[in-house]
Amino acid sequence: MTVDLPALEQTAASRAASARWSRVVRPALGLVVPVVLALGWELVVYLGYSNGRLVPPPSRVFETIVALAKSGELSRHILATLWRVGAGFALGVIAGTIMGAISGYWDFAKRLLDPTVQALRAIPSLAWVPLFVLWLGIFETSKVALIAVGVFFPIYLGVTGAILSVDRKIVEVGRVFRLSGPAMIRRILLPAVLPAYVVALRVGLGLGWMFVVAAELIGASEGLGYLLLDGQQLGKPAQILAAIVIFAILGKLTDWLIEVAAAPLLRWQDAFGARGGA
Amino acid sequence: MLALKDVGKTYPNGVHALERFSAEIAPGEIIAIIGGSGCGKSTLLRAIAGLDRATTGSVTLDNAVITSPHAEIGIIFQEPRLLPWLSVADNIGFGLADLPADARRERIAAALARVGLSDKAAAWPRELSGGQAQRVAIARALVPQPEVLLLDEPFSALDAFTRRDLQDHLLDLWADTRPTLILVTHDVDEAVVLADRVLVMRPRPGRLFEQITINLARPRDRKSELFDTFKRRVLTALDRSLDRSVRDVTDKSSAGEAMWW
Numbered sequence: 001m002t003v004d005l006p007a008l009e010q011t012a013a014s015r016a017a018s019a020r021w022s023r024v025v026r027p028a029l030g031l032v033v034p035v036v037l038a039l040g041w042e043l044v045v046y047l048g049y050s051n052g053r054l055v056p057p058p059s060r061v062f063e064t065i066v067a068l069a070k071s072g073e074l075s076r077h078i079l080a081t082l083w084r085v086g087a088g089f090a091l092g093v094i095a096g097t098i099m100g101a102i103s104g105y106w107d108f109a110k111r112l113l114d115p116t117v118q119a120l121r122a123i124p125s126l127a128w129v130p131l132f133v134l135w136l137g138i139f140e141t142s143k144v145a146l147i148a149v150g151v152f153f154p155i156y157l158g159v160t161g162a163i164l165s166v167d168r169k170i171v172e173v174g175r176v177f178r179l180s181g182p183a184m185i186r187r188i189l190l191p192a193v194l195p196a197y198v199v200a201l202r203v204g205l206g207l208g209w210m211f212v213v214a215a216e217l218i219g220a221s222e223g224l225g226y227l228l229l230d231g232q233q234l235g236k237p238a239q240i241l242a243a244i245v246i247f248a249i250l251g252k253l254t255d256w257l258i259e260v261a262a263a264p265l266l267r268w269q270d271a272f273g274a275r276g277g278a
Numbered sequence: 279m280l281a282l283k284d285v286g287k288t289y290p291n292g293v294h295a296l297e298r299f300s301a302e303i304a305p306g307e308i309i310a311i312i313g314g315s316g317c318g319k320s321t322l323l324r325a326i327a328g329l330d331r332a333t334t335g336s337v338t339l340d341n342a343v344i345t346s347p348h349a350e351i352g353i354i355f356q357e358p359r360l361l362p363w364l365s366v367a368d369n370i371g372f373g374l375a376d377l378p379a380d381a382r383r384e385r386i387a388a389a390l391a392r393v394g395l396s397d398k399a400a401a402w403p404r405e406l407s408g409g410q411a412q413r414v415a416i417a418r419a420l421v422p423q424p425e426v427l428l429l430d431e432p433f434s435a436l437d438a439f440t441r442r443d444l445q446d447h448l449l450d451l452w453a454d455t456r457p458t459l460i461l462v463t464h465d466v467d468e469a470v471v472l473a474d475r476v477l478v479m480r481p482r483p484g485r486l487f488e489q490i491t492i493n494l495a496r497p498r499d500r501k502s503e504l505f506d507t508f509k510r511r512v513l514t515a516l517d518r519s520l521d522r523s524v525r526d527v528t529d530k531s532s533a534g535e536a537m538w539w
Contacts, residue, residue: 187375268404269362
């Protein structure tokens with residue numbers, strides 16, 4: 001017993017150390033390369049080896065962000081973009097989920113609808129832009145529609161695939177316990193489909209951010225995409241980089257929101273359990 | 279009383295899996311169905327469970343014709359088939375959704391204690407060993423207290439020690455409420471240690487070949503000579519069932535008759 005005790009303490013201590021390692025050090029490792037590059041470039045400009053006009057140093061990008069924020073411009077642009085992504089994403093998710101569920105659940109509907117959806121999917125979504133502008137005008141509606149189209153396909157495919165790959169052996173357990181149709185959906189199908197659905201949502205959201213840029217480059221008077229275009233036309237690379245940085249932050253943040261919201265529902269999965277709070 | 283009358287099954291692809299299977303099974307009786315591959319054992323069990331409909335004949339439980347899953351018939355599959363998103367306790371309580379929460383919790387706790395997994399109540403299925411998972415599956419099937427429990431090669435995926443352990447455990451649990459057990463197996467040892475009656479089937483198409491009554495007192499000693507005698511009898515029947523020149527015999531008493539023909 002007296003021999004065991006120090007050994008136990010030691011393992012506890014080393015476990016705490018390894019927990020600290022996985023919580024702090026490992027994510028921090030990913031920051032090394034970008035931080036070194038940024039600081040390096042900052043130094044190069046500071047020492048006068050480059051004027052940093054076309055590739056502004058981080059400090060200048062940061063100044064631009066602060067200036068935009070102070071003037072109130074930044075929040076206006078961010079809100080405009082967030083609204084478009086939010087509306088387009090919501091529409092795409094609703095349509096994709098309903099259509100995907102019908103196609104996945106009902107074989108006849110799959111035969112009827114799936115070929116058309118697959119054919120439409122083969123069209124590069126940006127090809128819709130001129131048509132949407134003609135149909136829906138140059139303002140918000142056409143932008144939201146374009147984003148919704150981009151979001152729709154990964155959601156549709158994800159839902160259909162997830163339903164088709166639900167383990168029939170598990171469904172049979174539901175049959176043995178004589179679940180009604182709605183109970184079968186609520187107690188077996190939904191939880192079985194959920195992991196793949198969360199992945200589809202995240203892919204869809206990524207595409208939503210991609211398409212909002214395209215939509216805002218078409219013609220917008222506000223939004224982060226407008227900042228990009230404005231920066232190009234007026235020769236303000238710092239503003240372009242500022243918009244890019246904000247896109248990156250917002251994209252990562254919204255993706256993280258989905259992950260966090262879904263995590264309690266997916267605790268039973270191996271992968272999520274192992275990753276914990278990472 | 280579970281009555282199987284001329285149960286037959288031909289699949290849509292033309293495979294004739296089961297032909298005119300008849301048997302009467304008394305409440306509380308333990309039946310083992312044994313036979314080579316393709317003799318329709320699982321087909322028969324699925325027909326009794328109401329998962330697949332027989333193409334001919336009928337399955338009746340206390341005068342109710344079984345055409346779909348029935349509240350009084352539980353089934354345990356070869357794999358545990360636990361729902362991975364439910365805790366062990368919620369898996370066991372899966373069939374008790376209609377019960378008020380208190381009664382449900384009580385029944386689950388009792389079942390967990392009965393299968394010796396009280397400490398795993400909050401665990402996820404993925405955290406269980408194969409034997410533990412199958413015990414949860416047994417508890418899940420037994421907790422609604424069915425009149426008939428069907429088992430489709432329930433221990434075949436487990437190692438020999440765990441298998442023995444679970445066979446004894448199953449008998450223990452059976453003694454609580456004494457449901458009718460119908461066990462499909464390909465393990466002669468398992469059949470003789472568990473069953474009151476062993477039904478030997480023969481393949482292509484699957485049909486009943488011979489019935490052997492195991493009138494050994496429980497608990498049965500796997501090492502006794504009498505146990506060996508019964509094992510040898512089942513093995514002999516199995517061998518003969520695969521020999522196409524031998525005609526069907528449905529009862530031990532009629533075996534001589536069939537051979538004499």
